[in-house]
Amino acid sequence: MSISSVDGALDRARILLRPAAQAARAASNEGFIDLIGPVEAPQPTAAQRAMNSKFVAAIYERLWRPVGVAALGFYGLSGMDERAKAVKDLRLRDDKKVLDVACGPGNFTKSLGAALSDQGIAIGFDISRPMLLQAARENRSGTAAYVRGDARNLPFDDGTFDAVCCYAALYLVPEPLTVVVELIRVLAPGGRIAIMTSYTREHPLISTPLTLGARTVGVRMFDRTTFTDIFADAGLTEIEQEIHGVAQFVTATKPAG
Ligand SMILES: C[S@@+](CC[C@H](N)C(=O)[O-])C[C@H]1O[C@@H](n2cnc3c(N)ncnc32)[C@H](O)[C@@H]1O
Structure with missing residues (x-):
């Protein structure tokens, strides 16, 4: 991958920022656009501390996530299946603009980004500096660039993206419902949204210990209707939910105009 195409992706990501964020001339000398600067992300829970550790960032993709998924009997999808599902659910192609929160x-x-044409762009957005340093080292491309900020x-601007997703994060971000409202806000009419988060099983003998255990490390468990209801209340259509073990995938479309 040539430096110029990687820089081109960063430039195309920068253009999509709100004017105030562009004016801040956020530094990108570490390979991602940093809208926060030297301030560290808040780490009130064990889960948040892990996400801000250099060690976890280095092993997350090849070890932490696959082992976590297997250990929790999450949903029987391989990482490759899950990525293919994301591309399909978000209906990615051509020069679409995608935000991965x-x-x-x-x-x-x-x-x-690989599912798009050369003029498409997938922006990865995260608050953790170690995670984004790793992203810039391993997962930059001519159609994938990264921005550091707070998902809340x-x-x-409203309606900037043709597709917006948020996987494996709503259960550990502070104020997850605020984040979902933001995901919907930046989605363009006709655009697709896809989330994957936790699901607490309905039987109290499972859901009670699961919810309490998860809470001790800073992970929230969600019921079956929280996100489908938010999507419906926001007027989204084609709402679909798949449950896999203790995970739920919810997808929807923002109606055109
Ligand atoms: C478990 S990782 C998910 C990575 C990837 N989406 C996946 O599916 O494997 C959760 C991410 O949420 C990020 N995060 C937590 N709070 C955030 C916030 N307020 N704004 C943006 N990102 C946040 C963490 O830094 C961490 O990288």
């Missing part, structure tokens, strides 16, 4: 080390972002206040 809480992208970690870019383990999905690069594949999302996305630095993009």
Whole structure:
């Protein structure tokens, strides 16, 4: 991958930022656009601390996520299946603009970008500097670039993206419902949204210990209707939900105009 095409992707990501964020001339000398600077991400829970560790960032894609998924009996999808599902659910092609919120080390972002034409762009967005350093090292491309910021206040205008996703993160971000409202806000009419998050099983003998255990490490468990209801209340259509073990995938479309 040539430096110029990687820089081109970073430039195309920068153009999509709100004017105020562009004016801040955020530094990108580490391979991603940093809208936060030297301030570290808040780390109130064990889960958040892990996401801000250089060690976890380095092993996340090849070891942490696959082992975590296997250990939790998550949903029987391989990483490759899951990435293919994301491309299909988001209906990616041509020169679409995609936002991957809480992208970690870019383990999905690069594949999302690979489904697009040269003029398309997948922006991975995360708050963790170690995760984005890893993304910039391993998962940059001519169609994948990275921005550091807080998902509770996305630095993009309403309706900027043709597709928006957020995988394996709503259960550990602070204020997950605020984040979902932001995901919907930046989605363009006709665009697709896809999330994957936790699902607490309905039987209380399973859901009670699961919810309590998860809470001790800073992970929230969600019921079956929280996200489908938010999507419906926001007027989204084609709402579909798949449950796999203790994970749920929810997809929808923002109605055109
Ligand atoms: C488990 S990783 C998910 C990575 C990837 N999406 C995946 O499916 O494997 C969760 C990510 O959420 C990010 N995160 C947590 N709070 C955030 C916030 N307020 N804004 C943006 N990202 C956040 C963490 O830094 C971490 O990289």
